[in-house]
Amino acid sequence: MQLSKDGHRRRWNSKKTLAMLITWTIALLWAVPVFWALVASFRPASEPMGRGDVWFGSMLTLDNYIKAWSLAPFDRYFLNTVIIVSMILGVQLITITLAGFAFAHYEFHGRKILLFIILLQLMIPTTALLVPNFSTIRFLNLYDTRLAIAIPYFGSAFGAFLMRQAFLEVPHDLVDAGTIDGASWWQLLRHIYLPPTIPVLVAFGISSVAWHWNEFLWPLIITKSDAARPLTAGLVRFTQLGEIGAQWSLLSAATLIVAAPLFIAFLVFQRRFIESFVHSGLK
Amino acid sequence: MERSQTRKSTLPYLLILPTLFFVAIFTIWPTINSFYMSFFRQRLNLARFREPAFVGIENFVNLFSDPRFIQVLKNTIIYVIGTVPLAIFLAFVFAFLVNQRIRGVGLSRLSFFHPSILPMVSAATIWMFFLTPDYGIFNEALHFLGYRGPQNWTANPDLALISIMIVALWKNAGYYMIFYLAGMQNLPTEVFEAATLDGASTWQKLRYITFPLLRGTTLFITTIAIIGAFQTVDQIFVLTQGGPSGASTTLLYYLWQVRFEFQDVGKASAITVVLIVLLLSFTVTNFVLSERGRE
Numbered sequence: 001m002q003l004s005k006d007g008h009r010r011r012w013n014s015k016k017t018l019a020m021l022i023t024w025t026i027a028l029l030w031a032v033p034v035f036w037a038l039v040a041s042f043r044p045a046s047e048p049m050g051r052g053d054v055w056f057g058s059m060l061t062l063d064n065y066i067k068a069w070s071l072a073p074f075d076r077y078f079l080n081t082v083i084i085v086s087m088i089l090g091v092q093l094i095t096i097t098l099a100g101f102a103f104a105h106y107e108f109h110g111r112k113i114l115l116f117i118i119l120l121q122l123m124i125p126t127t128a129l130l131v132p133n134f135s136t137i138r139f140l141n142l143y144d145t146r147l148a149i150a151i152p153y154f155g156s157a158f159g160a161f162l163m164r165q166a167f168l169e170v171p172h173d174l175v176d177a178g179t180i181d182g183a184s185w186w187q188l189l190r191h192i193y194l195p196p197t198i199p200v201l202v203a204f205g206i207s208s209v210a211w212h213w214n215e216f217l218w219p220l221i222i223t224k225s226d227a228a229r230p231l232t233a234g235l236v237r238f239t240q241l242g243e244i245g246a247q248w249s250l251l252s253a254a255t256l257i258v259a260a261p262l263f264i265a266f267l268v269f270q271r272r273f274i275e276s277f278v279h280s281g282l283k
Numbered sequence: 284m285e286r287s288q289t290r291k292s293t294l295p296y297l298l299i300l301p302t303l304f305f306v307a308i309f310t311i312w313p314t315i316n317s318f319y320m321s322f323f324r325q326r327l328n329l330a331r332f333r334e335p336a337f338v339g340i341e342n343f344v345n346l347f348s349d350p351r352f353i354q355v356l357k358n359t360i361i362y363v364i365g366t367v368p369l370a371i372f373l374a375f376v377f378a379f380l381v382n383q384r385i386r387g388v389g390l391s392r393l394s395f396f397h398p399s400i401l402p403m404v405s406a407a408t409i410w411m412f413f414l415t416p417d418y419g420i421f422n423e424a425l426h427f428l429g430y431r432g433p434q435n436w437t438a439n440p441d442l443a444l445i446s447i448m449i450v451a452l453w454k455n456a457g458y459y460m461i462f463y464l465a466g467m468q469n470l471p472t473e474v475f476e477a478a479t480l481d482g483a484s485t486w487q488k489l490r491y492i493t494f495p496l497l498r499g500t501t502l503f504i505t506t507i508a509i510i511g512a513f514q515t516v517d518q519i520f521v522l523t524q525g526g527p528s529g530a531s532t533t534l535l536y537y538l539w540q541v542r543f544e545f546q547d548v549g550k551a552s553a554i555t556v557v558l559i560v561l562l563l564s565f566t567v568t569n570f571v572l573s574e575r576g577r578e
Contacts, residue, residue: 019380023383023387027387031397036412040412051423054418054423094301099302105295106295117311120306123562123563123567126309128535128562129310129313129317130538131542132312132314132320133309136308136312151309157306216403216404217539220520231402246415254408259400259401263401266397274461277461
């Protein structure tokens with residue numbers, strides 16, 4: 001009896017060790033690209049890579065970061081990205097809260113059809129509409145501005161829908177009590193609907209920032225100068241500069257400059273990021 | 284009294300107005316406009332075609348009789364079929380692995396998920412090195428495993444599209460993983476306990492309990508993966524520029540080329556229409572499937 005129990009346990013343990021080894025191996029392989037980029041970015045540019053010699057050089061240096069920065073205005077790109085992302089988020093938080101509140105709180109004519117029209121944005125992603133939207137931006141005289149990059153995203157069907165669902169979860173009793181007390185729509189929204197739904201707004205905010213930080217195609221076509229260009233479009237321009245070639249340590253540094261701010265935020269707020277991504281996928 | 288009632292009835296519309304306004308200008312109008320413009324010939328780089336002229340369905344006829352466009356469609360289908368099922372499979376395996384009660388699960392999760400936080404252009408720039416002939420790490424690894432085929436992935440017509448797909452796979456599998464992981468953590472534990480008592484193996488539990496119960500999650504991931512696949516072009520800009528000779532050009536990249544390199548507005552509008560129709564047919568199919576699953 002004792003023996004069989006022991007044997008069972010040992011088998012279970014070795015199974016667990018095997019599972020652990022498999023998981024660790026795949027996880028390790030998956031991390032190689034970013035890990036390599038990190039190592040390579042500190043490798044002296046004077047030591048070109050070759051077969052079997054692609055990791056550490058003779059010393060660690062910050063020169064690649066300094067040189068990348070001198071070849072392209074990354075501070076400008078960084079500022080542009082931050083402004084674009086904040087602009088989008090700021091406007092979205094207002095528009096989605098108001099629309100979500102209207103759809104959750106009021107009965108009105110055409111409510112269903114209006115919601116459907118807004119939800120069309122989920123079925124036809126803005127990316128697919130870059131050709132006509134480019135004409136609209138030209139028409140509005142916004143070409144090559146930060147506003148042009150941000151403005152198509154000011155209304156978010158997904159966000160409005162997410163907030164509607166969140167507001168519908170707010171207990172009816174609370175809302176009724178507020179209404180009886182004579183609260184205005186603004187007071188209802190501010191004191192009854194918003195407090196319990198702040199986490200949903202935060203989740204939406206994180207995924208909005210992550211998405212627009214990384215966006216590339218639309219900013220690429222709607223900008224022509226460094227004045228409006230964000231980090232992603234700046235990086236691709238950088239990789240295509242004549243003098244870059246196969247200077248991998250320099251390219252790695254530029255790549256990490258572009259990815260680092262969001263990446264560090266992710267490392268610090270890992271759980272919130274992942275929760276937000278799970279939320280935001282649930283369209 | 285009357286005034287407050289009027290106010291009450293216009294207020295919800297006012298609250299919706301900002302969202303509706305932007306959706307109208309950047310989703311509804313461009314959709315209608317693309318359909319309209321797809322019936323016109325307009326090329327901005329040729330003086331005599333600069334003004335739009337009505338040509339009926341000529342743009343569509345030209346498109347579908349153009350071998351270049353057929354190749355683009357084929358590439359897009361290969362890209363979707365090659366990345367979506369494999370990414371979902373990997374996502375399921377990853378989720379299963381990091382859902383175990385073993386050491387180092389947190390770090391493993393981080394490792395699988397971190398590529399989704401990177402901009403695609405950064406991921407592609409790193410992979411540009413990995414795919415470098417001779418000393419690129421991907422090629423070195425393949426060589427170690429006994430692969431002796433061509434190494435110039437991004438410049439080889441047979442491999443360029445695959446290299447685009449490899450980057451997407453690496454970047455997206457961890458993103459889809461978190462949906463499976465969330466789903467697995469919400470599964471009823473009693474079912475698994477009962478199955479264990481009945482002597483079910485880990486594989487049997489996965490095959491007959493976990494996977495069927497997560498059918499909804501799989502359907503959902505499939506939808507976002509397919510819609511996402513139609514929209515990925517970033518790595519093409521970094522790695523292959525659609526080449527060599529169109530071998531890695533997908534629909535969205537071709538759309539960009541036609542509009543901004545060839546300056547052909549009519550043709551670009553027709554391609555936009557094709558893209559919209561494809562995307563809509565996927566979302567509608569998925570909606571029908573998920574409604575049926577709910578019954």
